[in-house]
Amino acid sequence: MPPPWNVWPYHRPGSAVTFPRDEGWHRLLPRPFGSIANPSMSEMEWVYLNAHVKEVGGAERTFIVFAAYFTQGLRFLIVRAWDAEDRYLGAWTGTAWGLLRASPAHLDLSFTHGGGTDRWAARQTAGGAPIPFASRLDATDDAKTFHVHLDLDCVKRPYEAGGRGYLPFGKNGSFYYYSLTRLNAAGTLSLPTPGGGMEHVEVLGLGWYDHQWGPFYVTPFRNDHLEQYEWMSIQLESGDELLLTTVWESGGETPSLPAYGGAGLVRADNTFDKLVGAHRWRRTRFWRSPRQHAIYSAGWTFEAPEWGTSLVITPRHPDQLTPIVDAPPRTLTGLFSVAASGWTGWRGDFWEGSCHVTGTFAGAPAKGLAFAELVKRYEDPKFRIEEVRNDPDLCVLMWRVTNPDEQVRLTSRFFLEEPGGAVILDTPDLEVPVMVLDDPGLPKGRPLVARVVVSGPDGTISGTETRRITLR
Numbered sequence: 001m002p003p004p005w006n007v008w009p010y011h012r013p014g015s016a017v018t019f020p021r022d023e024g025w026h027r028l029l030p031r032p033f034g035s036i037a038n039p040s041m042s043e044m045e046w047v048y049l050n051a052h053v054k055e056v057g058g059a060e061r062t063f064i065v066f067a068a069y070f071t072q073g074l075r076f077l078i079v080r081a082w083d084a085e086d087r088y089l090g091a092w093t094g095t096a097w098g099l100l101r102a103s104p105a106h107l108d109l110s111f112t113h114g115g116g117t118d119r120w121a122a123r124q125t126a127g128g129a130p131i132p133f134a135s136r137l138d139a140t141d142d143a144k145t146f147h148v149h150l151d152l153d154c155v156k157r158p159y160e161a162g163g164r165g166y167l168p169f170g171k172n173g174s175f176y177y178y179s180l181t182r183l184n185a186a187g188t189l190s191l192p193t194p195g196g197g198m199e200h201v202e203v204l205g206l207g208w209y210d211h212q213w214g215p216f217y218v219t220p221f222r223n224d225h226l227e228q229y230e231w232m233s234i235q236l237e238s239g240d241e242l243l244l245t246t247v248w249e250s251g252g253e254t255p256s257l258p259a260y261g262g263a264g265l266v267r268a269d270n271t272f273d274k275l276v277g278a279h280r281w282r283r284t285r286f287w288r289s290p291r292q293h294a295i296y297s298a299g300w301t302f303e304a305p306e307w308g309t310s311l312v313i314t315p316r317h318p319d320q321l322t323p324i325v326d327a328p329p330r331t332l333t334g335l336f337s338v339a340a341s342g343w344t345g346w347r348g349d350f351w352e353g354s355c356h357v358t359g360t361f362a363g364a365p366a367k368g369l370a371f372a373e374l375v376k377r378y379e380d381p382k383f384r385i386e387e388v389r390n391d392p393d394l395c396v397l398m399w400r401v402t403n404p405d406e407q408v409r410l411t412s413r414f415f416l417e418e419p420g421g422a423v424i425l426d427t428p429d430l431e432v433p434v435m436v437l438d439d440p441g442l443p444k445g446r447p448l449v450a451r452v453v454v455s456g457p458d459g460t461i462s463g464t465e466t467r468r469i470t471l472r
Helices: 332-348
Strands: 044-055 062-070 074-082 088-093 099-102 108-113 116-124 130-140 147-154 166-169 173-192 198-214 228-236 241-248 261-266 272-276 281-288 295-304 309-315 350-361 364-374 385-391 394-399 411-417 423-430 434-437 447-455 462-470
Touching: 044 147, 044 173, 044 364, 062 116, 062 147, 062 173, 062 198, 062 350, 074 173, 074 350, 147 198, 173 228, 173 241, 173 261, 198 228, 228 295, 228 309, 228 350, 309 364, 385 462, 394 447, 394 462, 423 434
Parallel strands: none
Antiparallel strands: 044 062, 044 198, 062 074, 074 088, 099 108, 108 116, 116 130, 130 147, 147 173, 166 173, 173 198, 228 241, 228 364, 241 261, 261 272, 281 295, 295 309, 309 350, 350 364, 385 394, 394 434, 411 423, 411 447, 447 462
């Protein structure tokens, strides 16, 4: 019989993690600075929360709360709001840089920033002992405009990612990783009102917690030499949860190997399962940020016949970008942050947001909510048209995309046009990047324009090239 997960010490046989030690921080500076998180640029550690919560009474608004603390001294804090009809109302964001102190014994961290000090710690019994997998988060943005207070209580045993809790990442990295996939979340959001006051909104809902650490490195800043990734947590109304990941090599490859993602399943009965490979989580739509000009995925499907599962995932709002530099306090540091915000926003802002889920799970209708973290940026296809043959009544053109992405299905549309733009031939849905012009009725002996449009499934990702040709 397995040990009870909500009594410490806890270690599931076969798992690479143990509690309460692995609830504590691992990347700390050596003595005498041992309580300060080690801001290493080669090893990562973070704790993370997303929580879908609903206003108790009142206008029945819903909110998403996102909070994450990194060993490099970075904190993300976001609250987004929707009305009772699921119409987007707006967001309060609080990215901050500061000093992170943490305990190695169990969850107990403080983060000092321009607006004060956050605290995220295990709640305690009357005798002072930490309560397993129960914590309290108190956080304020650095401009002191909003505050988050949440009590979090885990109702399912920890899910050690991949079933082991230790996984390879990309070509060279690896990490320890566990999730608390279903947390009861209750507390208060203190938010500014249009009139300049403050309202205190009591909320209830569900949260998801991650703790990840090890010899790997990722960053939301665009870097052509590092792996990029997408991550998603799914909480179904049936009580089941899924964790989806995809990791890209710098050339756009997503091999079907454990180091490049897959799916984890935590069933309602607390049993685990997993699938390796990125091919089951597909991108169906994309979104281009009008201010950042980066492209993110913005619609997905997930297929797992082994689990009787077919899901469609849709963002609740298209623009849910997380800023790297946010509204800082009016200090010298704050002025520097404002000056740097344009460059850092273009290079570093990334998509982190709430989604709806519909479909089937275990053969039955399913609904739920998801939260996606999208560090991956997509590119428009790059290519050029080549004339590989031009004989009488036979011209062959070819084009080759030089920046392919395994997760973006591309099709081509070919146009043969007069120099003034009049279309002579329009051939859509070419999956093979070759066009054969062998119709003897096509115009011969005068300049024409071959135009090719290569695009993704919804047209957001798209590239166009032209070449002048003369048919014989």
